[in-house]
Amino acid sequence: MKSAIYAGVSAAAILMGAQGALAQDAISDGVVKIGVLGDMSGVYSTGFSGKGAVDAVKMAVKDFGGTVLGKPIEVISADHQNKADVASATARQWIDEEHVDMITDLTNSAVGLAVQKLASDKKTITMNTGSASSALTGADCTKYGIHYGYDTHALPVGTATAVVKNGGKSWYFITADYAFGHALQDNTSEVVKSLGGTVVGSSDVPLGSNDFSSYLLQAQSSGANVIGLANAGQDTVNAIKQAHEFGIVAGGQQLAGMLVLISDVKSLGTDVAAGLQFTSGWYWNGDDASRAWKEKYEKFSGGEAPTFPHAADYSLTMAYLNAIKAAGTDDPDKVRAQLGKAPIDDFFAKGGRIREDGLLVHDMYLLKVKSGGTDPWDVADVVRTIPGDEAYASLADGGCPLVK
Amino acid sequence: MDPMIRLILAQGMLGLNNGVFYAMLSLGLAVIFGLLNVVNFAHGALYMLGAFLALIMYSYMGAWIGMSDLSIGFWPSLILAPILVGCFGMLIERFMLRRLYKLDPIYSLLLTFGVTLVLQGLFINFFNASGTPYPGMPESLRGVVNLGFMMFPKYRLFVIVFSILVCFIVWYVIERTRIGSRLRAGTENPELVKAFGINVPLMVMLTFGFGTGLAGLAGVLAAPIYSVSPLMGANLIIVIFAVVVIGGMGSIAGAVVTGFTLGLVEGITKVFYAPAANTVIFLLMVIVLLVRPNGLFGRQG
Numbered sequence: 001m002k003s004a005i006y007a008g009v010s011a012a013a014i015l016m017g018a019q020g021a022l023a024q025d026a027i028s029d030g031v032v033k034i035g036v037l038g039d040m041s042g043v044y045s046t047g048f049s050g051k052g053a054v055d056a057v058k059m060a061v062k063d064f065g066g067t068v069l070g071k072p073i074e075v076i077s078a079d080h081q082n083k084a085d086v087a088s089a090t091a092r093q094w095i096d097e098e099h100v101d102m103i104t105d106l107t108n109s110a111v112g113l114a115v116q117k118l119a120s121d122k123k124t125i126t127m128n129t130g131s132a133s134s135a136l137t138g139a140d141c142t143k144y145g146i147h148y149g150y151d152t153h154a155l156p157v158g159t160a161t162a163v164v165k166n167g168g169k170s171w172y173f174i175t176a177d178y179a180f181g182h183a184l185q186d187n188t189s190e191v192v193k194s195l196g197g198t199v200v201g202s203s204d205v206p207l208g209s210n211d212f213s214s215y216l217l218q219a220q221s222s223g224a225n226v227i228g229l230a231n232a233g234q235d236t237v238n239a240i241k242q243a244h245e246f247g248i249v250a251g252g253q254q255l256a257g258m259l260v261l262i263s264d265v266k267s268l269g270t271d272v273a274a275g276l277q278f279t280s281g282w283y284w285n286g287d288d289a290s291r292a293w294k295e296k297y298e299k300f301s302g303g304e305a306p307t308f309p310h311a312a313d314y315s316l317t318m319a320y321l322n323a324i325k326a327a328g329t330d331d332p333d334k335v336r337a338q339l340g341k342a343p344i345d346d347f348f349a350k351g352g353r354i355r356e357d358g359l360l361v362h363d364m365y366l367l368k369v370k371s372g373g374t375d376p377w378d379v380a381d382v383v384r385t386i387p388g389d390e391a392y393a394s395l396a397d398g399g400c401p402l403v404k
Numbered sequence: 405m406d407p408m409i410r411l412i413l414a415q416g417m418l419g420l421n422n423g424v425f426y427a428m429l430s431l432g433l434a435v436i437f438g439l440l441n442v443v444n445f446a447h448g449a450l451y452m453l454g455a456f457l458a459l460i461m462y463s464y465m466g467a468w469i470g471m472s473d474l475s476i477g478f479w480p481s482l483i484l485a486p487i488l489v490g491c492f493g494m495l496i497e498r499f500m501l502r503r504l505y506k507l508d509p510i511y512s513l514l515l516t517f518g519v520t521l522v523l524q525g526l527f528i529n530f531f532n533a534s535g536t537p538y539p540g541m542p543e544s545l546r547g548v549v550n551l552g553f554m555m556f557p558k559y560r561l562f563v564i565v566f567s568i569l570v571c572f573i574v575w576y577v578i579e580r581t582r583i584g585s586r587l588r589a590g591t592e593n594p595e596l597v598k599a600f601g602i603n604v605p606l607m608v609m610l611t612f613g614f615g616t617g618l619a620g621l622a623g624v625l626a627a628p629i630y631s632v633s634p635l636m637g638a639n640l641i642i643v644i645f646a647v648v649v650i651g652g653m654g655s656i657a658g659a660v661v662t663g664f665t666l667g668l669v670e671g672i673t674k675v676f677y678a679p680a681a682n683t684v685i686f687l688l689m690v691i692v693l694l695v696r697p698n699g700l701f702g703r704q705g
Binding site for chain 1: 550631679
């Protein structure tokens with residue numbers, strides 16, 4: 001009797017296994033799962049990650065129709081608390097147990113680098129919008145890792161060039177003390193030096209410091225005419241705010257934020273941020289398609305305007321789902337190949353393409369803060385469009401070991 | 405002025421500004437330890453509680469009770485929040501700590517550490533870990549003052565002056581008045597003081613409330629400078645304990661003087677080698693413990 005039951009159970013198991021294998025041909029596990037792994041509560045939770053990023057991905061899934069190749073699309077999210085170990089543990093669990101097919105957001109370069117490596121080892125695609133380090137598609141590039149939106153090479157090309165050409169020749173950096181801040185400082189220093197400027201010093205500041213005053217004073221006494229902020233999110237906001245409190249801007253030194261989002265400008269106020277120039281992967285008031293998308297997004301997420309990482313989250317979700325559709329499968333190798341084939345040209349990425357090192361090359365924008373915009377989020381003008389090939393390092397210069 | 409001297413003065417001012425919080429917090433700890441022999445590990449969490457109460461009264465409370473116009477500003481908060489924190493402290497003393505006086509002091513230390521974890525967990529749950537700026541800085545304290553060697557925000561200057569005043573008053577009350585002498589006598593020999601008709605348990609409870617209220621006061625003062633976050637106290641408490649150890653456990657004047665001095669030392673270290681600023685205090689602690697195990701102002705034996 002007992003053995004009969006075992007036989008029946010094993011037969012059923014074999015049948016189910018066969019069914020599973022059939023479904024695997026098109027969509028593994030019968031569902032496409034997208035994981036949004038971001039900073040949901042810390043310094044990057046507004047603008048980069050948080051609800052805004054999850055909403056952008058969800059909206060793309062909805063606009064795509066909710067299914068791909070007849071199978072449902074599911075979005076899950078988690079808070080990595082800006083800790084690479086927490087992020088790695090979550091990613092491992094997502095891939096091994098939840099069968100997540102693609103992980104996105106990944107704000108914070110320490111997290112981005114760790115998860116991209118881990119996911120690639122497990123043959124899982126990562127599409128990184130949040131973290132900036134150019135190492136993601138340089139020295140640490142992987143077969144399944146894609147960097148979508150911007151990087152530490154593209155940011156200073158617009159901003160630092162404009163500042164140096166305006167006479168800002170000597171720089172002092174206030175740098176977020178981890179992979180991202182150091183990469184951004186190095187890349188910016190290269191731009192400054194190539195234009196004949198000098199770097200007179202720098203202060204490394206732990207992520208999430210509230211008090212920048214002592215670092216700002218060091219910057220002030222260095223005599224540099226530009227204080228470069230190689231940080232992001234709430235850190236940038238605090239540094240700019242305190243530079244005003246301590247009369248540093250009034251004293252004649254100029255601030256140059258290397259990674260500023262429109263949400264940062266809004267929280268500072270256009271009077272405090274007046275004149276600030278910054279480089280962005282996208283601006284909602286750039287063209288009609290972007291304005292229309294922003295309006296739709298605001299309705300979807302309930303009022304908050306999108307930043308460029310949010311727009312990138314939407315754009316990449318669309319690109320990923322379209323690639324599954326075109327490839328006829330969610331097999332990571334085929335989807336990755338398809339993503340490299342099709343050009344990406346939507347409201348977000350103009351003339352974009354994903355290279356073999358994983359980098360999305362697309363046009364960037366130099367923005368300048370203005371006051372008196374028509375919309376509360378209309379905080380800047382586009383000063384210059386930076387062509388993708390100028391903004392990003394070439395495939396050869398990027399240094400990805402996978403590129404032969 | 406020589407730029408080096410100017411930088412030293414400027415970083416010194418910022419150091420003094422941090423020293424204010426070291427002094428106010430270690431003062432509360434010293435009062436509690438000196439009179440109750442309790443190492444209050446919850447002190448950082450109560451400081452955080454003070455800052456959050458100010459934030460809640462300014463930004464959230466109105467909406468919570470359905471009167472969205474209601475907002476309690478900085479000045480009333482400066483009085484109300486410390487009183488509330490003090491009451492909370494008294495509840496802890498009355499219902500939890502009091503049961504542990506007969507046991508080894510390690511038990512009260514563990515209890516207060518537990519209180520810290522619970523408070524932090526609750527606030528992380530409701531306000532998330534990142535911190536919220538306090539928008540209620542009074543109009544009269546906005547802007548900067550030119551000190552000659554630097555531009556210094558008015559508010560920070562106010563905090564320095566105000567705190568020095570508070571520290572002096574506390575020291576004076578405990579060391580130089582009749583209430584203070586009763587307090588000290590009560591802890592030396594409770595039975596004898598009881599015999600004089602003084603309610604010792606009540607006095608101990610009020611003392612604990614007072615010490616924790618000081619932490620709350622420091623929290624309110626900190627709110628407009630730093631963003632209000634559940635971990636703001638945890639980041640500080642280790643330094644505060646170093647201050648108390650250097651000053652001498654239980655010495656009121658020692659805590660205050662050491663607090664301000666260490667803030668200054670930390671600030672000036674930033675001029676010469678910034679990465680050492682966070683460790684210089686602990687280096688000093690090691691040296692002081694080697695040379696004077698009872699701390700700089702500690703009573704012998």
